[in-house]
Amino acid sequence: MTIELLFAMFLRAELAASVAILLVLGLRLPARRLLGAELSYGLWVLAPATALASLFPEFPELCRHAADRVWPSARVVDWAPVIGHARLLAPLWLLGAVVLAGLFALAQRRFDRQARAGLAGPAAAGFWPRMVVPADYAERFTAEERAMIRAHERAHMDRRDPTTNLFIAVCQAAGWFNPLAHLAARCARLDQELAIDAKVIAQYPKGRRRYAETLVKAHAHGFYSPLACALAMGGRHPLEVRLAMLGVRRISVRRDVCGFFAIGALGLTLALVLWTLTPI
Numbered sequence: 001m002t003i004e005l006l007f008a009m010f011l012r013a014e015l016a017a018s019v020a021i022l023l024v025l026g027l028r029l030p031a032r033r034l035l036g037a038e039l040s041y042g043l044w045v046l047a048p049a050t051a052l053a054s055l056f057p058e059f060p061e062l063c064r065h066a067a068d069r070v071w072p073s074a075r076v077v078d079w080a081p082v083i084g085h086a087r088l089l090a091p092l093w094l095l096g097a098v099v100l101a102g103l104f105a106l107a108q109r110r111f112d113r114q115a116r117a118g119l120a121g122p123a124a125a126g127f128w129p130r131m132v133v134p135a136d137y138a139e140r141f142t143a144e145e146r147a148m149i150r151a152h153e154r155a156h157m158d159r160r161d162p163t164t165n166l167f168i169a170v171c172q173a174a175g176w177f178n179p180l181a182h183l184a185a186r187c188a189r190l191d192q193e194l195a196i197d198a199k200v201i202a203q204y205p206k207g208r209r210r211y212a213e214t215l216v217k218a219h220a221h222g223f224y225s226p227l228a229c230a231l232a233m234g235g236r237h238p239l240e241v242r243l244a245m246l247g248v249r250r251i252s253v254r255r256d257v258c259g260f261f262a263i264g265a266l267g268l269t270l271a272l273v274l275w276t277l278t279p280i
Contacts, residue, residue, distance in 0.1 A: 007086040007093075009055055014175055016054035020047040021184045028191060037194040044188045048171070093177070101173040104226040111225035122149045122218060124156035125228035127163060132228065144207070145214045149231060151203055155196045156229040165189065165227045192229070 024043045032040040114120040118135025125132050131153045134140065141149060156162065168185050175181030197215075201208060218231040 003090055004086040007090050010174075013051040013054050014178060017047045017051040017171075017175070018178060018180045020050040021180045025183070025187065028187065032191075032194070037191070037198040041188070041191040041195040044184070044191065047184060048167075096176040097173045100176045101169075104169050104173065107226050108228075111228060120225075120228075121230070122153060123225065123228040123230040124153040124162055125225060127166065129157035129160060129162045129229075131157070140217065141214065144210055145217070148200060148204060148207065148211050148214055149218075151200045152196055152231055153229070155199050161192055161196075161229045162227055164192070165229065169226050196229075 024046055028040050028043055031043060111120055111125070115123075115125065115132045121132035121134050122137070123132045124130070131150070133149075137146070168188060172181050172185045197211075201211060204211060215231065
């Protein structure tokens with residue numbers, strides 16, 4: 001397989017992911033209100049799933065003819081100019097990806113150094129996740145707050161969210177030239193925290209106020225990590241969103257099931273459309 005074809009396939013996957021990201025950005029807020037934070041976070045699986053699906057073989061002819069009846073001559077993406085300049089563009093892409101990956105590595109190294117000094121956390125960190133807490137953890141947080149923090153970080157570790165964040169960082173580095181990749185990474189990390197907040201509140205239905213106070217208290221400390229799942233992450237706006245979501249009632253199981261199937265159907269439809277519009 002030549003470098004030209006590989007690069008064209010990569011750009012096709014990036015285009016497919018960008019379309020999925022735009023769709024998720026438009027749906028995540030109404031989905032959060034209707035389906036809850038946990039299923040809203042699940043929408044982000046559409047981006048990598050659609051990118052992967054775009055690399056599969058094209059439709060069988062029967063499906064192709066059916067698609068052409070719906071949108072004739074809609075396959076408008078022409079990859080010839082990209083393929084023609086692949087040997088020039090590929091090294092530039094690789095350079096940008098390596099630079100951004102290096103910046104992420106430096107940020108993670110700084111976080112690890114601060115964690116060893118007792119200045120970072122609470123957070124779940126590491127490829128094999130572990131809980132990181134500051135040196136004054138027992139003094140800063142009450143016993144009830146520490147129980148909530150443990151529940152929060154344990155939920156991250158059970159779902160292996162730090163590993164997910166590593167995958168997000170890899171996608172950011174690969175799509176360093178795409179503004180949507182960086183916006184999606186930030187929004188997905190926020191939605192990840194909202195989903196965990198909802199899970200913890202389900203365990204402590206009468207502890208919303210205490211949990212909110214714990215978030216505010218943790219927000220005043222800590223260092224950024226591109227991989228760790230910190231109790232308090234982002235700036236003022238993400239914290240305000242998380243505090244506001246603590247007052248939302250839990251979504252019913254029936255709505256959870258409906259939301260799960262709706263997301264699956266949406267992902268399948270999106271993949272089929274992109275298969276039709278952007279053949280290699």
